Amino acid sequence: MTRVIEILPAGGWDVAQATDVFAADYEGRHRRRMMLGLRSGEKVLLELEHARLLQAGDGLKLDDGRIVRVEALPEKLMEVTAHDPLHLMRLAWHLGNRHLPAAIDAQRILVRQDHVIADMIRGLGGHVHEVEAPFDPESGAYTARAASHDHAHGEEHHHHHGHGHSHSHD
Template sequence: MTQILDILPAGSWPETEASGTFVADYEGRHRRRMMLTLQNGEKIRLELEHARLLQAGEGLRLEDGRIIRVEALPEELMEVTAHSPLQLLQLAWHLGNRHLAAAIAEHRILVRYDHVIADMIHGLGGHVRRVEAPFDPESGAYASRSGGHEPHHHGDGHHHHTHD
């Protein structure tokens, strides 16, 4: 079974050199250890010390030298908007207070669809629009998207590192 040695940050590797693609929704890309099934049916092994989200555009460098591109499947999301930047910040605080994964942009916040959260946003004066889109939320405060390394062990006597 082919093993992943490194996770290359999006934009740090030539995507035209990808020899395959792993496509999954948010749940399928937030993993610590599992067999990933590529679009061509091949299975590769992911084994990390800590669970992390595989971000769209990242490259999975395999032990045989190939690089697999990560893609995010579109899923049902809520686009949260507000009347002002201050109100959007307040809504972001409420979403964060509920520990929801969120993709934050200048004029909107994307979260996974939940009717209870939609009602809360409406009650706070915000706007919710259902959208179908890939979901790549912000990584946690203690996990860098591109700067940190997360070593993992393959049982071969060597330690390799991945990029968060």
């Protein structure tokens, strides 16, 4: 059984070295342990200590020396836009306050579909459009999925945001 032995961060390796591709949506790329089906039809074992999101462009170094490129498949998302950059920043703050995975650029924020969040954004004066695009959210040490998993299992986290106080998640 061929295994993944190292994850090479996007931008930190030569993509020309890739011999195969692992393509999946957000859920399919957020894993701790699973058999990954490659584009060639081969299957390789991913076994990590903790679940993490495989970002588009990451390389999966295999125990036989080959490298597999990670690709994000298009999926249905909500595109959040605003009437000016400051308004978009405020909407980003509200989304971040809910620990939602989000892909952010200067013109828009992409989040997974959720009618409650869509209603909140509209209530704050933002615009929501359904789009289909690869979802590669900002990476961070603390993800919404990890938080919801840990809460369900009674685990407590304290994380510091560098602004004079920490948030406890009980």
